[in-house]
Amino acid sequence: MSTPQRIRRVVIVGGGTAGWMTAAPLAQKFSRQLPVDGGPPTEVVLIESPEIGTIGVGEATLPTIRAYNATLGLDGADFIKRTQASFKVGIEFKDWKQVGERFFHGFGDFGPAINNLSSIQYWLHLRAVAENMPPYEDWSTSSVMARQMRFTPPTGEAAAPTNAYSYAFHFDAGLYAAYLREYAMGHGAQRIEGTITEVHQRPEDGFVTGVTLKDGRRVEGDLFIDCSGMRALLIGDTMQVPFEDWSHWLPVNRAQAVPSKRVEPLTPYTTSTARTAGWQWRIPLQHRTGNGHVYCSGFISxxxxxxxLIAGLDSEALDSPRLIKFTTGVRRECWRKNVIAVGLSSGFLEPLESTSIQLIMDAVGRIIQFFPETDCAPVLADEFNRRMSTQYESIRDFIILHYKLTQRRDTEFWRHVSGMAIPERLAHQIELFRRSGRVAVYDPDGFQEPSWQSLMLGLGIQPEAYDPMVTVIDPRELLAHFARVRASIAQTVAAMPTHADFIRANVRADSPMAKA
Structure with missing residues (x-):
């Protein structure tokens, strides 16, 4: 192998959300680059085929999308208008525990910690010793906001109800990709339109050196990022990285997506409704509603x-449902030699907790963190792969939790998923919470304690005990504290505008579609 040198050209294979989310921050970084070797800055080249469509539908995100946008220096109001975005304070789950029941996974905690212990521990204690203890969601600002369809960004002190929640966005993924394409190209990224017909590798070590397009053009590079979606052109077909199938834990393998007309009230949350063999999403945008049915073909045609799907819509469909087939799982390596997979080329997890864009965003952040020289030192790839593997497995287990803890037994599908074997680590997490109300978090970059608490309490786990350290505080003092926090949250939320009013007054999309 030749002496390592600076990467001079990054080639991104594939556009869509993954491709342009990768291109934008790389172009931004390299546009400010002052190479020590005196040569030109590193080029970012993206190859996008007009013949290959993207999976993009209405997307729901997690709060960290705001940090990604802020790093790029995007104007928040302009981003919202350009992508027809609305705000999201969490996810409502309907019919997951049992038909007719609901719970909310909000972005935030359940009131401030007390003596460095989660407030849920004290709630568990009071529930055991006090009568008529209100539900735990009353101490979640985001949950109360969702009930009342209200929204305004957090302000004030961190421990106050005005700042005890976070938010993400719902947006049109196609519009977001176009928005980032404009940004990336404005920062020097190059877009090449064409379909790849051949991939070239260096005989001595298998590194990719270039690709040939259908019209005969050849595009060469030093580092290749595979954003080709489930096709996995480089990481799968060329690098032959095996795909690890997780369908024995997550058997859903189909989705049908369809947009429908916007309806009021404009909810500041995603809705996930369990169906007979899967679940249906509802994602409200400014100009329409995104809908989809995720299901297992072994239990329903x-x-x-x-x-x-059509029967579950709350407004008129704007198109016919589009079928998407998939297998849940992950590539055993997301980085091999000089090829890095980002997005669906690295793996697929159903969008139950809105993690697809999060996985793209974190992969891109790690590419920047471990950006290599031309030798692509294996130790960098190893660390990248370790972190991606941890993240995929943690999200996988969080999604499995939804199915495993269901109390539904009304269809063959729900009987199957509730009775299936699960990963040992997840079994430990469930048992720990069942016995003590405590949460084990294995991925520091993933879902944190309040999210696990929301799911396990919402799906019906009643902890048998709680942290004995909570008993050092007089229950009467605790009840008074909880009453004050609950009242403060209620007062804070009551003063907020509705979600629709906030958008109308501040970030209403300017396009004609918003008037449809």
Whole structure:
């Protein structure tokens, strides 16, 4: 191998959300680059094929998308208007525990910690010793906001209800990709339109050196980022990295997506409604509503799944349902030699907790963190792969939790998923919470304690005990404290505008579609 040198050209294979989310921060970084070797800055080249579509539908995100946008220096109001975005303070789960029941996974905690212990521990204690203890969601600002369809960004002190929640966005993924394309190209990224017909590798070590397009053009590079979606052109076909199938834990393998007309009230949250063999999403945007039915073809036909999707809409469909087939799982390596997979080329997890864009964003952040020289030192790839593997497995287990803890037994699908074997680590997390109300978090970059608490309490786990350290405080003092926090949250939320009013007054999209 030649002496390591600076990467002079990064080639991104594939556009869509993953491709342009990768191109934008790289172009931004390299546009400010002052190479010590005196040569030109590193080029960012993205190859996008007009013949290959993207999976993009209405997307829901996690709060960290705001940090990604801020790093790029995007104007918040302009981003919201350009992508027809709305705000999201969490996810409502309907019919997951049992038909007719709901719970909320909000972005935030359940009131401030007390003596460095989660407030949920004290709530568990009071529930055991006091009568008529209100539900735990009353101490979640985001949950109370969702009930009342209200929204305003957090302000004030961190421990106050005015700042005890976070938020993300719902947006049109196609519009977001176009928005980032404009940004990336404005910072020097180059877009090449064409379909790849051949990939070239260096005989001595298998590094990719270039690709040939259908029209005969050849595009060469030093580092290749595979954003080709489930096709996995480079990481799968060329690098032959095996795909690890997780469908024995997450058997859903189909989705049908369809947009429908916008309806009021404009909810500041995503809705996930359990169906007979899967679940249906509802994502409210400014100009329309995104809908989809995720299901297992072993328990329901595509025709019946499509009928359930249409029947579950709360507004008129704007198109026919579009079928997407997938297998849940992950590549055993997301980085091999000089190829790095980002997005669906690295793996697929159903969008139950809105993690697809999070996985893209974190992969891109790690590419920047471990950006290599031309030798692509294996130790960098090893660390990148370790972190991506930890993240994928943690999200996988969090999603499995939804199915495993269901109390539904009304269909064959729900009987199957509730009775299936689960990863040992997840079994430990469930048992720890069941016995003590405590949470084990294995991925510091993933879902944190309040999210696990929301899911396990919402799905019906009643902890048998709680941290004995909570008993050092007089229950009467605790009740008074909880009453004050609950009242403060209620007062804070009551003063907020509705979600629709906040958007109308501040960030209403300017396009004609917003008037449709």
């Amino acid at each position: 595509d025709e019946e799944a499509g009928r359930q």
